[in-house]
Every structure is written in C-alpha cells, then in structure tokens.
Amino acid sequence: MTKPEGEMTWKDIEIGAIVTEPGSGSQYQTGTWRSQRPTYEFNRCIKCGICAIFCPEGCIEENEKGYFVANLYWCKGCGICARECPTKTITMVDEEE
Amino acid sequence: MATKTGVEVSIAIADAVKLANADVVAAYPITPQTHIVEHLAELVANGELDAEYIPVESEHSAMSACLGASATGARVFTATAGQGLELMHEVLYVAASMQLPIVMTVANRALSAPLSVWGDHSDVMAVRDTGWVQMFVENGQEAVDNTICAFRIAEDRRVLLPVMVHVDGFYLTHVIEPLTLPEQAEVDKFLPPNDYPLPLWPDKPVAMGDFAPPVIYSEAKKAQEVNLRKAKQPILECWEEFGKQFGRYYHPVESYKTEGAKVLLFTMGSFSETAMTAVDKMRGEGKEIGLVRLRLWRPFPFAELRQAVKNADVLIILDRALSYGGPGGPVASEVKAALYGEAKRPKVVSFIAGLGGRDITVSGFEQIVSRGIELAQKGSEEEYEMFGVRE
Structure with a gap:
C-alpha cells in the first residue's frame, strides 16, 4: 500500500480492490474500537504467556523484561487476556472519554 | 471461409465458447440453458475443447468456482437462467467488484412462483445492479457474435469486468437458425489470449475480496462505478473491430x-x-x-x-x-x-x-x-x- 487507507482516493484503488502488499491489514488500527483497556500488576506476573496465546487479535508482545503486554494500536479491549490470566495480573479498566 | 448452417442456438453458443477457447466451464444445468452446458460438457469430454469442466452442485457453487478459476487468469464461461441466476445472486456482485472477466450466457426465464420455465426478463432485472456488463441479443447470430465479443470486452485491460449475454429462453435457445460460426483462425485473430494483470500466483501473492472498513469502502465502490461507466468506450471499440473483421456491426x-x-x-x-x-x-x-x-x-x-x-x-x-x-x-x-x-x-x-x-x-x-x-x-x-x- 503506497498510502495509509485514510489518505487513499478512489483512483488509488487497485484493480478489483485487490491487495498486493502482504500483511497490509496490520495497518488498520483496531484499537479505536476499544471501550476498555488492560492494565497490569507485573509483580504478580509469572511470564507464562497464556494471555498472548489466547489474544484473538494476536497483539500481545513480550517486552524486554519478559512481561507480556497488549499493543493498544490493535487491542480491541475484549478482556479475554484478563479472564485467562492465572495470577490475575491483568485488570480491564474503562477508557475515559 | 465460414459457411452458414442451420444449428440450434444453444449449440451454436457452446461452439462459440469453444472457438473462444475457454479454459474453465463451471455450470449447473437449468432449463432453458441446459443445451448450452450439455454441449460444452460433450466438447470437453470428447477432447474437442481443452478445458476443465466443473460439474458443480448448484449455481451458487458454479459462480463461486468461476471466481476461483478466473482469479488464476483462466478464461472462464458459465451459463444459467431464471432461478439459477437468483441462486448465484450474491456471488455475482463479488465477480464484478473483484473485476474477474467471467462470461455468462443467461437464457432469460421467468421467476417462480407460479413455476414457469418459459422466457421473460424477470431474471435480468433482478441482477441489474450487480455491476456486470450486460447486453441483449435478438437472434442466434447475435448470440454467437456477442459471446465471442463478451470475452474480448471482459478481458480488455481497460474493462476487466464480467459480462452477461442475455439470450431469450426458448425463443432463442431452442430454435434452429441459419447462422455463421466463424473459423477458428478468425476468432484467434480477433480474440487475444486472456492476460489478467493480477492473477493468483505464488511468486507474487495477492489477496482478493479483502475486508474494507468504512475508511476505504466508498473509494472502492467509486472506483468500481467509474470503471463500469468507462467500459462503454472499449465495448464500442470491440463491436467496431468485430464489424470490420466479420461484417456484422453492433451498437448500444x-x-x-x-x-x-x-x-x-x-x-x-x-x-x-x-x-x-x-x-x-x-x-x-x-x-x-x-x-x-x-x-x-x-x-x-x-x-x-x-x-x-x-x-x-x-x-x-x-x-x-x-x-x-x-x-x-x-x-x-x-x-x-x-x-x-x-x-x-x-x-x-x-x-x-x-x-x-x-x-x-x-x-x-x-x-x-x-x-x-x-x-x-x-x-x-x-x-x-x-x-x-x-x-
């Protein structure tokens, strides 16, 4: 994709709206759908990575300290990570206006 | 030189598809389209047409198989009528918006109920807004000529759209008419091989019919609409070229x-x-x-x-x-x-x-x-x- 979707005009659409750039779906910011976001008490975290396995968006990444954290560009706030976390490290909180 | 012979129009349409050297035919039989796909099945089975004939379980599957085949760059044909056209309805939109140059004969038939296998234009009008190029023909010769033209129009780089050729059920499909089938060499000269620009191909992966969120859907639809409207000029040029070569001229x-x-x-x-x-x-x-x-x-x-x-x-x-x-x-x-x-x-x-x-x-x-x-x-x-x- 030569431009972000929000800047593309109809003249930029490929034949049949075919997508020629692999993985271009990752440019789409699904984080704006979120009404809750995950927060972390890392002192309880055992770094098991279960949250990342269960995340339907695949947006949980391991950081440099070995903790697993959702990338809020894509996180839709579904809360599955918080529900599945065996040590209750993750708490969902409402997004403020 | 091609000579004039008496032939059933459905058979002549199938022969025109053979002359166009279609690669894939996916179809489900339905009156009054049956003779077209039946004859194509014979042509493939006896080796006269080197094509894949996919005998699908429904018209929805027929058009879906056509999508997949066309997406690989194959030259694709199907035919249907009445209820069959209705059953493939949702897939028709996909063929047009994915710009897949499929050619389809519609043997126009009334819609149920009450059940009628006979001809009218109810089926045409129900698919009016699917985004296909659509044309009517009036006799067997026009059906043959425009089946060949339909491939050239559909596959034109400036068009890349599916084309429906509307042929009145029974009034045309089941009558024997004197008509001229062009020679193979003439058709080969008129109809270049299909060269779809973005086929499914492992060396250059593409994704077709992808998700379009609100931020881009309107732009995709505008592009589709402009493309269909601009298709008129290539259609006019195709008919003009056909007229020059074959002596039969067609106009919108x-x-x-x-x-x-x-x-x-x-x-x-x-x-x-x-x-x-x-x-x-x-x-x-x-x-x-x-x-x-x-x-x-x-x-x-x-x-x-x-x-x-x-x-x-x-x-x-x-x-x-x-x-x-x-x-x-x-x-x-x-x-x-x-x-x-x-x-x-x-x-x-x-x-x-x-x-x-x-x-x-x-x-x-x-x-x-x-x-x-x-x-x-x-x-x-x-x-x-x-x-x-x-x-």
Missing part, C-alpha cells in the same frame, strides 16, 4: 426505420424481430412508426438513447418484467429517468407483456402501438399497462 442502441417517425416502439431482446416485422407492416400502411432497440443494458447508454429518441413525440416501451408496486416496466422507468432532464422529450408509455413465455405477435405489436398512441394523447393515471392480460 439500434434504430429501425425511425426516419421521420414521431412514434417509436422500444424493445430489447428477441421480440425486437417481431416488432420489426410489425413496423414493416405499419410502414406499408403509411404509418410513421419506427423501432428503437436496446442492446447494451449496462453500462446504460444514456447519450445513444437520447440521440435515438430525440425527434419522437411518443415512445412506447415494452418490458417483459414487472417491478411489483413500482414505477412501471424496469426499462421504461430507466428510460424515463434518462430523458427527464431533456428540454424536449417524448411522452413515454410503459407496457408490460410477454411474461412467462406469452407470445407477442405482429398484430399484438400493432395493438400496443395504437393503444400507446391513445394513452399518450389522453394520458393515464396508471404507471403502466399490462398488454394481453385477460380482464
């Missing part, structure tokens, strides 16, 4: 004996030939009647239509489909819309007739014309009149 809107005619009859499809005979008769009686026939249905030929009817006072339009609870015949209402902004425009009278295989004879057309003139003069509170229905 065709006029017959319209010189000096203040009253014009307006038809589409095979009934146009009966209408021409009726016009001959009425002209012979000194009546100044002409006939205008619509060949290109999508993209709609606005300029050609306005030009063809600009000198008329009365335009009598015959539709072979109902728009239940709507503004009259579907073609009549579109013609009215096309003329609404014109400073001088004919009075449009909408007739609906020829439903579910009901014939309209020469005398029927004479009655339609005289009743149309009467309605144009005294006006009517009805949106349309159904001709030939027993009261």
Whole structure:
C-alpha cells in the first residue's frame, strides 16, 4: 500500500480492490474500537504467556523484561487476556472519554 | 471461409465458447440453458475443447468456482437462467467488484412462483445492479457474435469486468437458425489470449475480496462505478473491430426505420424481430412508426438513447418484467429517468407483456402501438399497462 487507507482516493484503488502488499491489514488500527483497556500488576506476573496465546487479535508482545503486554494500536479491549490470566495480573479498566 | 448452417442456438453458443477457447466451464444445468452446458460438457469430454469442466452442485457453487478459476487468469464461461441466476445472486456482485472477466450466457426465464420455465426478463432485472456488463441479443447470430465479443470486452485491460449475454429462453435457445460460426483462425485473430494483470500466483501473492472498513469502502465502490461507466468506450471499440473483421456491426442502441417517425416502439431482446416485422407492416400502411432497440443494458447508454429518441413525440416501451408496486416496466422507468432532464422529450408509455413465455405477435405489436398512441394523447393515471392480460 503506497498510502495509509485514510489518505487513499478512489483512483488509488487497485484493480478489483485487490491487495498486493502482504500483511497490509496490520495497518488498520483496531484499537479505536476499544471501550476498555488492560492494565497490569507485573509483580504478580509469572511470564507464562497464556494471555498472548489466547489474544484473538494476536497483539500481545513480550517486552524486554519478559512481561507480556497488549499493543493498544490493535487491542480491541475484549478482556479475554484478563479472564485467562492465572495470577490475575491483568485488570480491564474503562477508557475515559 | 465460414459457411452458414442451420444449428440450434444453444449449440451454436457452446461452439462459440469453444472457438473462444475457454479454459474453465463451471455450470449447473437449468432449463432453458441446459443445451448450452450439455454441449460444452460433450466438447470437453470428447477432447474437442481443452478445458476443465466443473460439474458443480448448484449455481451458487458454479459462480463461486468461476471466481476461483478466473482469479488464476483462466478464461472462464458459465451459463444459467431464471432461478439459477437468483441462486448465484450474491456471488455475482463479488465477480464484478473483484473485476474477474467471467462470461455468462443467461437464457432469460421467468421467476417462480407460479413455476414457469418459459422466457421473460424477470431474471435480468433482478441482477441489474450487480455491476456486470450486460447486453441483449435478438437472434442466434447475435448470440454467437456477442459471446465471442463478451470475452474480448471482459478481458480488455481497460474493462476487466464480467459480462452477461442475455439470450431469450426458448425463443432463442431452442430454435434452429441459419447462422455463421466463424473459423477458428478468425476468432484467434480477433480474440487475444486472456492476460489478467493480477492473477493468483505464488511468486507474487495477492489477496482478493479483502475486508474494507468504512475508511476505504466508498473509494472502492467509486472506483468500481467509474470503471463500469468507462467500459462503454472499449465495448464500442470491440463491436467496431468485430464489424470490420466479420461484417456484422453492433451498437448500444439500434434504430429501425425511425426516419421521420414521431412514434417509436422500444424493445430489447428477441421480440425486437417481431416488432420489426410489425413496423414493416405499419410502414406499408403509411404509418410513421419506427423501432428503437436496446442492446447494451449496462453500462446504460444514456447519450445513444437520447440521440435515438430525440425527434419522437411518443415512445412506447415494452418490458417483459414487472417491478411489483413500482414505477412501471424496469426499462421504461430507466428510460424515463434518462430523458427527464431533456428540454424536449417524448411522452413515454410503459407496457408490460410477454411474461412467462406469452407470445407477442405482429398484430399484438400493432395493438400496443395504437393503444400507446391513445394513452399518450389522453394520458393515464396508471404507471403502466399490462398488454394481453385477460380482464
């Protein structure tokens, strides 16, 4: 994709709206759908990575300290990570206006 | 040199697909389309046509298989009719919006209920807005010629759209007509190999029919709409080239004996030939009647239509489909819309007739014309009149 979707005009659409750039779906910011976001008490975290396995968006990444954290560009706030976390490290909180 | 022979129109359409050297045929048999795909199956089975014939379990699957085949860059053909066209309905939109150059013969048939296998244009009108290029033909020769043209139009780099060729069920599909099948070398000269620019191919992966969120969907639809409207020029060029090579010329809107005619009859499809005979008769009686026939249905030929009817006072339009609870015949209402902004425009009278295989004879057309003139003069509170229905 030569431009972000929000800047593309109809003249930029490929034949049949075919997508020629692999993985271009990752440019789409699904984080704006979120009404809750995950927060972390890392002192309880055992770094098991279960949250990342269960995340339907695949947006949980391991950081440099070995903790697993959702990338809020894509996180839709579904809360599955918080529900599945065996040590209750993750708490969902409402997004403020 | 190609010679003229007597052949059933369905068989001739299948032979035209063979001459076009289709790579894939995916189809499900349905009356009155059956002979077309049956003969194609024979041609593939006996080795006369080197193609994959996919005998699918439904029309929905037929069009879906066509999508996949066309996406690989294959030359793809299918045919259907009536209920079959309805069953593939949702996939028709996908073929057009993914710009896959599939060619389909529609053996026009009435829709249930009550069950009717006979011909009218109910099925055409139900797929009007699917985004396909659509054209009507009037006889077997036109069906053969436009099947070959349809591949060239569909695969034109400036078009890349699926094309429906509307062939009236039974009136055309099941009659034996004298017609000329072009020689293979002539067709090869006219129809270059399909060269789809973005096929599914492992070395250059693409994704087709992807998700489009609100931020991009409108742009995709605008691009599709502009593309279909711009397809008219390549269609005109294709017909011009075909005419130069084969001597038979086709136009989006065709006029017959319209010189000096203040009253014009307006038809589409095979009934146009009966209408021409009726016009001959009425002209012979000194009546100044002409006939205008619509060949290109999508993209709609606005300029050609306005030009063809600009000198008329009365335009009598015959539709072979109902728009239940709507503004009259579907073609009549579109013609009215096309003329609404014109400073001088004919009075449009909408007739609906020829439903579910009901014939309209020469005398029927004479009655339609005289009743149309009467309605144009005294006006009517009805949106349309159904001709030939027993009261």
